[in-house]
Every structure is written in C-alpha cells, then in structure tokens.
Amino acid sequence: MPVFKMKKILVATQKPFAAVAVDGIRDVVENAGCQLVMLEKYTDKAELLDAVADVDAVIIRSDKIDEEVLSAAKNLKIVVRAGAGYDNVDLDAATAHGVCVMNTPGQNANAVAELAFGMMVYAYRNMYNGTSGMELKGKKLGIHAYGNVGRNVGRIAKGFGMDIYIYDCYTPQEIIDADCVKRVSSAEELYAMCDVVSVHIPATPETKKSIGKVLAGAMPKPALLVNTARKEVINEPELLEVMACRPDFKYVTDVAPDALDEFAKFEGRFFATPKKMGAQTAEANVNAGIAAAKQIVDFFENGNERFRVNK
Numbered sequence: 001m002p003v004f005k006m007k008k009i010l011v012a013t014q015k016p017f018a019a020v021a022v023d024g025i026r027d028v029v030e031n032a033g034c035q036l037v038m039l040e041k042y043t044d045k046a047e048l049l050d051a052v053a054d055v056d057a058v059i060i061r062s063d064k065i066d067e068e069v070l071s072a073a074k075n076l077k078i079v080v081r082a083g084a085g086y087d088n089v090d091l092d093a094a095t096a097h098g099v100c101v102m103n104t105p106g107q108n109a110n111a112v113a114e115l116a117f118g119m120m121v122y123a124y125r126n127m128y129n130g131t132s133g134m135e136l137k138g139k140k141l142g143i144h145a146y147g148n149v150g151r152n153v154g155r156i157a158k159g160f161g162m163d164i165y166i167y168d169c170y171t172p173q174e175i176i177d178a179d180c181v182k183r184v185s186s187a188e189e190l191y192a193m194c195d196v197v198s199v200h201i202p203a204t205p206e207t208k209k210s211i212g213k214v215l216a217g218a219m220p221k222p223a224l225l226v227n228t229a230r231k232e233v234i235n236e237p238e239l240l241e242v243m244a245c246r247p248d249f250k251y252v253t254d255v256a257p258d259a260l261d262e263f264a265k266f267e268g269r270f271f272a273t274p275k276k277m278g279a280q281t282a283e284a285n286v287n288a289g290i291a292a293a294k295q296i297v298d299f300f301e302n303g304n305e306r307f308r309v310n311k
C-alpha cells in the first residue's frame, strides 16, 4: 500500500488575516487531510526562510517571495498570493524552481473599492477639519483600469451619483456596455477630463512611474488623485512638483510613498494610511484566504492550475 506524506501548507503573513479567515483556512486545509502551519507578524526574513524549509505550499499576502526564499523551500510546489497583485513574487525564479504561483483575483476587490471611497470623501471634506468641503455627486470620476477593483469602484460611484469614465484597453466592450460606463481612449484623456481619478493599475515594468506630470498635471482644478493600487506606479518627484505648483491638488493614498516626508509637507492636501489596508477587512481576508486554501487543495488533488500567473 502506498504511503502518502501529509502535505504541509504554510500561511506566511507579515500583516495577518482576521482570525475568522484563519479558522476558515484551517478547515479547508485539515478537511483535505493536510497540515496547516502559521507564521504571522514575522519581522525577520530569516523566520520566513526557516518556516518554508519543509512545506509543500505557501499562502502569502504582500510577503516577498524571492530567489532566496524559493531556494530555502526544497519541497515547495505552489505559492498562492491571497489577493490580486503578485509583484511581490519573483515569477521567473518560481518557474525556474518548478513552483506554481497563483493569485485569487477579485476576492478582496470590494474592500479596496470601499476604501477608495472612504478616502475620496475624506479628501473632499477637507480631512474633516470642519471647513466647507465638496460633494462627489455630479463630479467626473476617472477609473484608471477597470479590473475587479475598478469595476467595484464604478458600481459604488453610481450610488454617489458620479459621472463615470474609465480607461482600460483590456476590458471587453460587453462589460463596458453592461455597466453603462464611458470608455475614453487614453490615460491622458481620462486625467484631463476628470475631477477625481482613482488608480487601479498593477505595478508592471510598463506602468511603473507612469503617473506624473503629464497625467496628474493635466487634471482640471480642483483635482483629487486617489491611489489604492501601488506606490510604484507614481512618479513621485513629478507628483511632488505638481502639488507644489497646484494648491488645488490633493493626493490620498493607501500606499505610503517613498518620499513620505516630502508629501507630508502638503498638509491638508495629502494623506497616506499608516499601513496598506485596502484589503484589510474580515470579509476580504475570508474571501481571499479561503480561496487560496481551496486553490492549493485543488492543485494537489486535481492538478488544477486555473489561477496560475507564472509560466
């Protein structure tokens, strides 16, 4: 009779999931006859290197999986990023190590979209300083990339009575028609016409530092730029220049910029959450965490690679 070795699945999260999500992950893992190992709130990479040494699978969030981690993980077959963006995983190195990398698209999208609106209202109401602010109703909202988060932003914007424009060359026309949003033909056009722009592009070699003087600087007065995507997509020196020349320009972000001190000088016009928290809700943690666990089980049991993102 063949002897099956119990698969070990590690959850490695510097920013932990809500307890209810961990309970759900544990259920999925243990019901599949696998063992769950937890590494939460680690501060040192050495802890991660140690924890991956004998595991078959890893569930991560924004945790970095690079060549060193992959080399230390001798039994590793699959990494699932419980979330959308996988710019924290070295995909080429994973492929070279024969490791499958997946994400869980859409699972935390509503949480990020709701935060984008929380930040919009906060900025439009002058950061609750008691002075007279503005309303979102009737304003032109530009959604820069209409993926899972962008689409949720569009859905919520309708409730606010905003006039919705999107720029995304990958979204099929049926979706644009079904959602009754207006598509523009370039990012330049989007920024030049919208009062508020909400950024939802991934960080790729093409998008990194792509939002600077040309795009942000072209926004009509008063301008509000909301970034719940990645700090890397902003050209920080150029955005600082725009903010210095334009007292009407506000920038709110869920991802603290590298030049945080420089941005913080624009008091009343800049806000960054202390920690990236767009996906930090119990619901999003449950959705993304459990989806990740199920994808791993399905991968081991049936070879399902549906959400694979590396070659």
Ligand code: 3PG
Binding pocket: 015, 061, 062, 063, 082, 083, 084, 085, 086, 108, 229, 276, 277, 278, 279, 280
């Ligand atoms: C994502 O890419 O899914 C979001 O940025 C959430 O990231 P987090 O899991 O680190 O909160």
